[in-house]
Amino acid sequence: MKLGIVGLPNVGKSTLFNALTKAQNAQAANYPFCTIEPNTACVTVPDKRVDALTAKVAPKRTIYATVDFTDIAGLVRGASTGEGLGNQFLATIRECAAIIHVVRCFDDENISHVDTTIDPLRDIETIETELLLADIQSLDKRLEKTKKLAKANKDAKLLVEDLSALIEHMNAGKAASSFDRSTASDALAQIWKELGLLTAKPVIYCANVDEAAMAEGNSYADTVAKYATAHTSGFSRICARIEEELQTLPPDEQAELLQSYGVSESGLEKIIRVGYHTLGLCSFFTAGPDEVRAWTIHKGWKAPQAAGVIHSDFERGFIRAEVISYDDYMHYKNEAECRAAAVLRTEGKDYIVQDGDVMHFLFNVWDTYGFWHWLRHHRYPPHTPCARPLWRQVHQQNSFKKGKKLSPRSKRDLPCRPLCSQGSGGKSPWHRF
Ligand SMILES: Nc1nc2c(ncn2[C@@H]2O[C@H](COP(=O)(O)OP(=O)(O)OP(=O)(O)O)[C@@H](O)[C@H]2O)c(=O)[nH]1
Ligand SMILES: [Mg+2]
Numbered sequence: 540m541k542l543g544i545v546g547l548p549n550v551g552k553s554t555l556f557n558a559l560t561k562a563q564n565a566q567a568a569n570y571p572f573c574t575i576e577p578n579t580a581c582v583t584v585p586d587k588r589v590d591a592l593t594a595k596v597a598p599k600r601t602i603y604a605t606v607d608f609t610d611i612a613g614l615v616r617g618a619s620t621g622e623g624l625g626n627q628f629l630a631t632i633r634e635c636a637a638i639i640h641v642v643r644c645f646d647d648e649n650i651s652h653v654d655t656t657i658d659p660l661r662d663i664e665t666i667e668t669e670l671l672l673a674d675i676q677s678l679d680k681r682l683e684k685t686k687k688l689a690k691a692n693k694d695a696k697l698l699v700e701d702l703s704a705l706i707e708h709m710n711a712g713k714a715a716s717s718f719d720r721s722t723a724s725d726a727l728a729q730i731w732k733e734l735g736l737l738t739a740k741p742v743i744y745c746a747n748v749d750e751a752a753m754a755e756g757n758s759y760a761d762t763v764a765k766y767a768t769a770h771t772s773g774f775s776r777i778c779a780r781i782e783e784e785l786q787t788l789p790p791d792e793q794a795e796l797l798q799s800y801g802v803s804e805s806g807l808e809k810i811i812r813v814g815y816h817t818l819g820l821c822s823f824f825t826a827g828p829d830e831v832r833a834w835t836i837h838k839g840w841k842a843p844q845a846a847g848v849i850h851s852d853f854e855r856g857f858i859r860a861e862v863i864s865y866d867d868y869m870h871y872k873n874e875a876e877c878r879a880a881a882v883l884r885t886e887g888k889d890y891i892v893q894d895g896d897v898m899h900f901l902f903n904v905w906d907t908y909g910f911w912h913w914l915r916h917h918r919y920p921p922h923t924p925c926a927r928p929l930w931r932q933v934h935q936q937n938s939f940k941k942g943k944k945l946s947p948r949s950k951r952d953l954p955c956r957p958l959c960s961q962g963s964g965g966k967s968p969w970h971r972f
Pocket of ligand 1: 546547548549550551552553554555566567568569570571572573574575611612613614645646647650747748749750778779780781
């Protein structure tokens with residue numbers, strides 16, 4: 540998951556980025572346009588359930604889910620026409636899954652505001668207008684390109700109509716996310732993701748408040764919260780400055796300091812929780828002696844789709860999944876006890892994976908793909924004692940007797956060795972050479 544941080548200059552984007560990524564790699568200072576080049580960092584998703592699973596299973600390694608954060612330069616009114624630093628850097632945000640929109644919700648005379656006064660709704664509107672204009676600019680470019688193709692291509696002709704309708708919709712001040720795509724052509728659906736429209740992305744409004752308002756909030760943050768609810772977007776209240784300070788402390792002191800402000804969750808935990816909720820994501824786990832690992836999927840995904848996140852073979856050859864809910868997994872001593880207590884369920888292709896499921900997938904790629912692959916390359920079905928066609932075996936044996944080296948083509952048969960050995964009494968046919 541990739542999240543991009545946007546907002547006006549000097550509202551605390553880089554401070555928040557540093558706090559979230561536990562690094563001081565983004566310069567944060569009290570002047571607008573402090574950030575010029577985008578900063579990117581990858582963060583592991585803190586998950587107490589993964590910690591508990593690790594403590595119980597004691598695996599060789601633990602792998603947490605990760606989130607990428609990108610911090611860019613501040614946007615100002617007129618950025619689409621080159622004001623401030625322009626809007627070129629928004630290209631970095633196009634590949635993000637969601638946008639974190641930082642809104643200044645603190646009074647501090649020492650920290651300048653580009654519009655001098657503090658007004659969260661005005662600030663939100665400024666940024667959203669700029670995002671809309673940036674989208675229209677990129678759509679205009681795409682439309683021009685598509686128009687050239689439309690003379691010879693029917694799909695392109697349909698796409699020109701769709702893009703024009705979309706631009707018209709956005710010129711009326713509406714976000715791309717509210718565009719009705721049900722009547723649009725397949726061509727638009729195909730390029731939708733590639734367009735990377737900023738106003739089509741889910742938004743998490745992040746009210747940057749001062750220390751005093753961390754627990755209870757303030758009137759600015761309440762306005763932002765209301766706006767977020769009205770736009771079915773995520774909302775999170777954070778004090779970027781305190782969060783940044785927290786990172787300089789050891790973990791136990793961090794928790795103490797947070798508690799002294801009346802807060803139980805760190806900024807990172809909050810943003811990730813809201814991010815998962817806004818994007819409709821959840822986690823399932825795999826646990827074994829080698830590895831405990833958290834996997835991120837969309838809520839409502841079925842078992843084969845979830846298996847596909849681990850490896851496409853798991854999805855292709857999915858047979859069934861063995862599932863234990865996280866609570867049951869922690870309650871019983873081991874998997875054998877879970878099985879005895881009938882809390883280890885065997886689920887099929889239609890099972891909808893639940894948040895916190897501990898899963899084990901059974902799959903067989905041989906069934907769906909391997910057989911045809913085998914026939915095509917070896918001309919013999921799988922249970923033939925020897926994997927290679929007879930003529931090739933004879934040819935290779937003769938060559939060997941004559942003292943010739945194995946040709947590269949013969950060596951290409953190597954991948955079939957494990958299967959050959961099944962049919963040849965545990966020994967691969969190569970033992971004859
Ligand atoms: N009082 C107070 N100051 C803050 C808070 N968050 C950030 N600041 C200060 O605001 C100033 C600007 O912060 P930055 O993080 O550099 O802001 P930015 O949004 O990245 O700014 P640009 O990179 O210029 O777009 C810094 O001096 C911060 O210390 C806060 O919660 N309270
Ligand atoms: Mg910055």
